[in-house]
Amino acid sequence: xxxxxxxxxxxxxxxxxxxxxxxxxxxxxxxxxxxxxxxxxxxxxxxxxxxxxxxxxxxxxxxxxxxxxxxxxxxxxxxxxxxxxxxxxxxxxxxxxxxxxxxxxxxxxxxxxxxxxxxxxxxxxxxxxxxxxxxxxxxxxxxxxxxxxxxxxxxxxxxxxxxxxxxxxxxxxxxxxxxxxxxxxxxxxxxxxxxxxxxxxxxxxxxxxxxxxxxxxxxxxxxxxxxxxxxxxxxxxxxxxxxxxxxxxxxxxxxxxxxxxxxxxxxxxxxxxxxxxxxxxxxxxxxxxxxxxxxxxxxxxxxxxxxxxxxxxxxxxxxxxxxxxxxxxxxxxxxxxxxxxxxxxxxxxxxxxxxxxxxxxxxxxxxxxxxxxxxxxxxxxxxxxxxxxxxxxxxxxxxxxxxx
Amino acid sequence: xxxxxxxxxxxxxxxxxxxxxxxxxxxxxxxxxxxxxxxxxxxxxxxxxxxxxxxxxxxxxxxxxxxxxxxxxxxxxxxxxxxxxxxxxxxxxxxxxxxxxxxxxxxxxxxxxxxxxxxxxxxxxxxxxxxxxxxxxxxxxxxxxxxxxxxxxxxxxxxxxxxxxxxxxxxxxxxxxxxxxxxxxxxxxxxxxxxxxxxxxxxxxxxxxxxxxxxxxxxxxxxxxxxxxxxxxxxxxxxxxxxxxxxxxxxxxxxxxxxxxxxxxxxxxxxxxxxxxxxxxxxxxxxxxxxxxxxxxxxxxxxxxxxxxxxxxxxxxxxxxxxxxxxxxxxxxxxxxxxxxxxxxxxxxxxxxxxxxxxxxxxxxxxxxxxxxxxxxxxxxxxxxxxxxxxxxxxxxxxxxxxx
Numbered sequence: 001x002x003x004x005x006x007x008x009x010x011x012x013x014x015x016x017x018x019x020x021x022x023x024x025x026x027x028x029x030x031x032x033x034x035x036x037x038x039x040x041x042x043x044x045x046x047x048x049x050x051x052x053x054x055x056x057x058x059x060x061x062x063x064x065x066x067x068x069x070x071x072x073x074x075x076x077x078x079x080x081x082x083x084x085x086x087x088x089x090x091x092x093x094x095x096x097x098x099x100x101x102x103x104x105x106x107x108x109x110x111x112x113x114x115x116x117x118x119x120x121x122x123x124x125x126x127x128x129x130x131x132x133x134x135x136x137x138x139x140x141x142x143x144x145x146x147x148x149x150x151x152x153x154x155x156x157x158x159x160x161x162x163x164x165x166x167x168x169x170x171x172x173x174x175x176x177x178x179x180x181x182x183x184x185x186x187x188x189x190x191x192x193x194x195x196x197x198x199x200x201x202x203x204x205x206x207x208x209x210x211x212x213x214x215x216x217x218x219x220x221x222x223x224x225x226x227x228x229x230x231x232x233x234x235x236x237x238x239x240x241x242x243x244x245x246x247x248x249x250x251x252x253x254x255x256x257x258x259x260x261x262x263x264x265x266x267x268x269x270x271x272x273x274x275x276x277x278x279x280x281x282x283x284x285x286x287x288x289x290x291x292x293x294x295x296x297x298x299x300x301x302x303x304x305x306x307x308x309x310x311x312x313x314x315x316x317x318x319x320x321x322x323x324x325x326x327x328x329x330x331x332x333x334x335x336x337x338x339x340x341x342x343x344x345x346x347x348x349x350x351x352x353x354x355x356x357x358x359x360x361x362x363x364x365x366x367x368x369x370x371x372x373x374x375x376x377x378x379x380x381x382x383x384x385x386x387x388x389x390x391x392x393x394x395x396x397x398x399x400x401x402x403x404x
Numbered sequence: 405x406x407x408x409x410x411x412x413x414x415x416x417x418x419x420x421x422x423x424x425x426x427x428x429x430x431x432x433x434x435x436x437x438x439x440x441x442x443x444x445x446x447x448x449x450x451x452x453x454x455x456x457x458x459x460x461x462x463x464x465x466x467x468x469x470x471x472x473x474x475x476x477x478x479x480x481x482x483x484x485x486x487x488x489x490x491x492x493x494x495x496x497x498x499x500x501x502x503x504x505x506x507x508x509x510x511x512x513x514x515x516x517x518x519x520x521x522x523x524x525x526x527x528x529x530x531x532x533x534x535x536x537x538x539x540x541x542x543x544x545x546x547x548x549x550x551x552x553x554x555x556x557x558x559x560x561x562x563x564x565x566x567x568x569x570x571x572x573x574x575x576x577x578x579x580x581x582x583x584x585x586x587x588x589x590x591x592x593x594x595x596x597x598x599x600x601x602x603x604x605x606x607x608x609x610x611x612x613x614x615x616x617x618x619x620x621x622x623x624x625x626x627x628x629x630x631x632x633x634x635x636x637x638x639x640x641x642x643x644x645x646x647x648x649x650x651x652x653x654x655x656x657x658x659x660x661x662x663x664x665x666x667x668x669x670x671x672x673x674x675x676x677x678x679x680x681x682x683x684x685x686x687x688x689x690x691x692x693x694x695x696x697x698x699x700x701x702x703x704x705x706x707x708x709x710x711x712x713x714x715x716x717x718x719x720x721x722x723x724x725x726x727x728x729x730x731x732x733x734x735x736x737x738x739x740x741x742x743x744x745x746x747x748x749x750x751x752x753x754x755x756x757x758x759x760x761x762x763x764x765x766x767x768x769x770x771x772x773x774x775x776x777x778x779x780x781x782x783x784x785x786x787x788x789x790x791x792x793x794x795x796x797x798x799x800x801x802x803x804x805x806x807x808x
Contacts, residue, residue: 001614002583003524004674008682015688018479043475053468056697057461063660064457066794071447071659075422106510106662106692113690117545120407137689141521179406210405255475256696257467258510270408278412284419285541286517288510292660293460294695390470 007143012150016133016374017041023358024368037397039324039385040368042188042343044253046316048297049309052252055300059293073289076280077104077261081295084302085261089246095233101265101276103283104298106290108218108247108260113138114286115214115243115262118278119180126159126178128171130189130372130379132216135182153377162378163190165347169336170194177209183232184216186223189375189384190345191321191337196229203232206241212268212275213242221251221314223340239265243275250342252301252310259290259298317342320394321387327398342387345372357383365400411547416554420537420778421445427762428772441801443728443789444772446592446747448657450720452701453713456656459704463697477693480684481508481665485699488706489665493650499637505669505680507687508702510694512622512651512664517542518690519618519647519666522682523584530563530582532575534593534776534783536620539586557781566782567594569751573740574598581613587636588620590627593779593788594749595725595741600633607636610645616672616679617646625655625718627744643669647679654746654792656705656714663694663702721746724798725791731802746791749776761787769804 013019020040028036048056062068076082082099090097105111112134116125121143127135136158139145146157154160159178161171169192171183183202186193194202206213215232223230232238244263248254264276290298300306321338328335334347348357354371361367361383372382387394417423424444432440452460466472480486486503494501509515516538520529525547531539540562543549550561558564563582565575573596575587587606590597598606610617619636627634636642648667652658668680694702704710725742732739738751752761758775765771765787776786793801 002527002616002674004677004679004682005522005524008522008685009677011685015685018688041476045470045473045475047470047473048467050468053464056464056467060457060460060464063452063460064454066449066451069449069451069657069660071449071657072445073660109692110690118409118412120409123406134689141686141689212406253473253475256473256477256693258692258695270406273408273413275408278408281412281415281419282545284422285538285545286514288513288662289660291662291695291698293697 005141007141010148011137011140012148015137016370019374020368020370024362027362034366036366036368037389037393037400038368039389039394039397040370042250042386042388043255044250044388045390046253046313048253048257049306049313051303051305051309052297052300055296056293059296063292070292073292073295075284075287075289077102077289078292078295081298084299088302090231090233093230093234095231096239097233097263097265101263103262103264103279104290104295105260105262105287106258107249108216108245109134111245111260111262112214112216114282115245116142116144116180118275118282119212123179124157124159124176125180125182126161126174127182127376128163128184128187129160129377130163130375130382131182132184132188133375135214153373160376160378163187163192164378165334165336168192170198173205178211180214181206181211182214182216184218186219186341188219188341189343189370189372189379191341191343192345193223193228193340195227196234197227199229199232200235203235203238203241207237211241215242215244217244218247219250219341220246221310222318222342224318225340228340233263233265239267241268243268248298248301251314253313254297257294257297259294316391317387320389320391323394324385324387324398327402331402338387344385344387346383346385348381348383351381354380354383361401364404365397367397367400409545411545414552415541415544416552419541420774424772424774428766431766438770440770440772441793441797441804442772443793443798443801444774446654446790446792447659448654448792449794450657450717452657452661453710453717455707455709455713456701456704459700460697463700467696474696477696477699479688479691479693481506481693482696482699485702488703492706494635494637497634497638499635500643501637501667501669505667507666507668507683508694508699509664509666509691510662511653512620512649513538515649515664515666516618516620518686519649520546520548520584522679522686523616527583528561528563528580529584529586530565530578531586531780532567532588532591533564533781534567534779534786535586536588536592537779539618557777564780564782567591567596568782569738569740574602577609582615584618585610585615586618586620588622590623590745592623592745593747593774593776593783595745595747596749597627597632597744599631600638601631603633603636604639607639607642607645611641615645619646619648621648622651623654623745624650625714626722626746628722629744632744637667637669643671645672647672652702652705655718657717658701661698661701663698720795721791724793724795727798728789728791728802731806735806742791748789748791750787750789752785752787755785758784758787765805768808769801771801771804
């Protein structure tokens, strides 16, 4: 008789955003006349930029003619895209990453879920708390996290690194030594980040204790401060300890287009074993490349026109972020983030729990946000609003919150 | 110090098609004047059908306007596509599969590599021999296959079910009881299949011994004989024992567009645990949906125009198959397949090994095929040619082989 992977049964409840979606649709059904404003899930709302649309039309046309039709893509991505990434995201920033260290994928969520596969089952992970739920959940599925304690909402074999206003959202080195360290910087959900000097300390720490850093740079395009690194490879020694995950979802609005990439430097090894070779094998065996049309869309992100259009798009969302942040501050809220990331992280008022504030905001202001506790125990008492809405909606949401 | 997943180190050599690609490019480099004809990897050559191109252009345009822009897709696929699949691939064939039992993905290779994740690590797998290498390789990576014996090219914990001309390529029930049975029908690489009555026996067997069948129907569109099932759910009892994987790569030429789906019936359970819920959780945690544009392309596959155009495309390739099959027969080769699948499986002449014949064909006829031994030990002494080339190239390849 076949048996299933029991680790799945250990997962508590459902995926955070599914729970929110259910609550919201139940409320909307009961109150069909209310106009909800959604600043919950980190989904973008601006359309795809013209330079990218043009590239996709062109690629679709190529697929319509035998002479230009493209079948299976190279497993690891087309050279035109890998070269554009290496040139713009790395060489231009002084990072010595070559095109063949870049693995193109269907998105950073897939990569951040799948990357743990190439590590041993008994490795110990460390995560910032609060953080994007996929890191922990994908390790639960792999049996790496021990047992769950519903009282504290923590796993016995996960090292949590609290990031709260008490430590300015900068994680401390953990007391116990981790094998794999997940860092999402700028951070989802807190919208905060650390300086390049602080990141260098993490790289030094990882090299010293023999840990690997899984560095999620999905929000890199929103960095506005000079002293913040755009890639972990700006830090010395990162190539022997870090894997970097990047997304096109937030800088180019590809949440529904699907494209991402992962950098695994050739110098990253465990003894003699090259992690680059392992990830190549994983990609070659369980993945068949991102769509040609989508890879051409990715290439257009790096064209002159694409760059200019996306700079405007990021500015549009960051104007929202500033609007929310300043507005909430004036209304007496304690707010964080929103400077190097499109997320505003606020302390719930009147000692409300995160879910209490979620219900309160949904029912009284008809605004949907994300409860901080959904991102980890140290998120309790916090709440996330995203800057990815339309400007008009963002303004209206803010008005509603301020008039509560 | 972090450690890696040691199972990867057990994998012998590289992925079959990477090895072929390297050999071919070395030959081409040494002989730049020779025109190679590639009937090796199962990649299509006909352009995407007009109805699908039109749907993609329309979807690209929708992404360019805020009113019609689409961000994150529903994790499990858009309803418009899941409904079209349920209606056309199942209800129209009398199979009681509902839209919410269909999980849309970025392709059947991903699904066939990932599906093993939801099963226990100590499950025992059975595979047809020869077969598509991903089934075994993905289980090697998960540690389910025991140790490798280079002499026999087999894994100690894998049950091999030989499919050779001696048993008309119909696998026998294995002596040892498997937990997971992979069936690819029509089969890649042999191009052969079994009757619906024979498939019913497999379903009954699986239900009797408590095994789950992973049924890969990637080549379903090529079935020409009446007594062959287009879906395993045409068999009674399949919903309690079978998962079906489907691809858009071969019926619609989506090898570079990337789309597939997996059916996990709600009735499929291990004790109280629903495999449907597990796969939904897997998709929700480690995948973020196929691109909107690609899902609209998939929908167009089921439009009246799309269906007519794809019927012609399949006929085009099957004309190639008949050409190869008849031509080789006349030239004295022993050939199989090519009736319900776009693959021709031939016995190598003069007791050559599969790789000897590969080199011989490459060097003397400049035709690239796939050595049968790459698909499993029982593939030794066989060779695969695909019908996915352009007709003119197929004719020329055949002329070259016949004149050897």
